[in-house]
Amino acid sequence: MAFRKVAQFxxxxxxxxSPSGASTFxxxxxxxxxxxxxxxxxxxxxxxxxxxxxxxxxxLVDGNxxxxxxxxxxxxxxxxxxxxxxxxxxxxxxxxxxPIGVYLDGSLGEFFETMPISVGV
Amino acid sequence: MEHVALFGIIELQYHAxxxxxxxxxxxxxxxxxxxxxxxxxxxxxxSRRVIRFRLSxxxxxxxxxxxxxxxxxxxxxxxxxxxxxxxxxxxQWQWYAIxxxxxxxxxxxxxxxxxxxxxxxxxxxxxxxxxxxxxxxxPIKPTPPNPEWVDIPVDQ
Numbered sequence: 001m002a003f004r005k006v007a008q009f010x011x012x013x014x015x016x017x018s019p020s021g022a023s024t025f026x027x028x029x030x031x032x033x034x035x036x037x038x039x040x041x042x043x044x045x046x047x048x049x050x051x052x053x054x055x056x057x058x059x060l061v062d063g064n065x066x067x068x069x070x071x072x073x074x075x076x077x078x079x080x081x082x083x084x085x086x087x088x089x090x091x092x093x094x095x096x097x098x099p100i101g102v103y104l105d106g107s108l109g110e111f112f113e114t115m116p117i118s119v120g121v
Numbered sequence: 122m123e124h125v126a127l128f129g130i131i132e133l134q135y136h137a138x139x140x141x142x143x144x145x146x147x148x149x150x151x152x153x154x155x156x157x158x159x160x161x162x163x164x165x166x167x168s169r170r171v172i173r174f175r176l177s178x179x180x181x182x183x184x185x186x187x188x189x190x191x192x193x194x195x196x197x198x199x200x201x202x203x204x205x206x207x208x209x210x211x212x213q214w215q216w217y218a219i220x221x222x223x224x225x226x227x228x229x230x231x232x233x234x235x236x237x238x239x240x241x242x243x244x245x246x247x248x249x250x251x252x253x254x255x256x257x258x259x260p261i262k263p264t265p266p267n268p269e270w271v272d273i274p275v276d277q
Contacts, residue, residue: 014233089238090235091235092232092233092237093232093233094232096230096231097228097229097231098224099225101199101201101224102221102222104199105191106190106196110191111188111189112187112189112221113186113189114187114221115186116146116148116184118123118184119126119183120123120124120126
């Protein structure tokens with residue numbers, strides 16, 4: 001029986017300020033392979049010189065267009081190399097996830113099995 | 122009293138990267154759970170699919186159990202399932218849901234743990250305050266109201 005709860009990741013939005021240049025966004029999950037690894041890299045475009053926050057949304061899909069999956073995840077933001085007009089500010093962020101009811105990994109010997117069920121009493 | 126059910130069809134909604142095996146166990150005949158039906162789940166192309174297996178026609182039991190196992194190192198995402206059965210001696214067939222944990226259709230919004238940026242806050246600068254008007258006496262020697270005798274220095 002599988003005990004892990006695997007989630008699918010659809011998209012992630014960041015509200016940020018990056019007036020000196022484009023920043024880099026990275027998204028790590030532990031699947032496939034059961035080890036946290038980089039699964040997605042995106043660019044946060046340079047924002048306005050007035051330092052007003054802007055929002056960018058990333059579609060978290062793999063090379064086949066399927067949503068990324070994992071039991072663990074973490075996002076990472078790397079600022080523009082120089083900060084002549086100011087550094088990168090993160091104001092807020094949100095990720096859209098959906099847990100999969102039953103996820104079976106054959107390499108781990110997982111299976112699904114119900115209890116003995118009575119149809120009618 | 123538990124009724125004996127006759128099982129006709131089993132249906133699964135799943136996604137398999139390398140196929141799998143579905144087994145259906147019941148407790149009849151023999152009053153012991155045993156595998157009565159085994160079916161191969163084919164690999165699905167890209168996304169989930171619905172598959173329906175017609176059973177042998179005489180598969181029956183008071184209890185049933187469903188087991189799904191991936192083939193090799195494959196992955197199976199199991200979304201839903203149901204079984205077509207009728208309770209003997211009733212002639213009425215109907216679907217019974219197999220208790221598979223649900224996968225929600227909706228995406229859930231999860232906020233990232235980014236410390237919030239607050240509203241504008243009033244902070245006083247360290248400038249000493251300017252006080253009210255203050256009375257300050259000028260250094261002018263007062264003129265007495267009446268003449269005063271003053272000794273004139275005369276040679277003796």
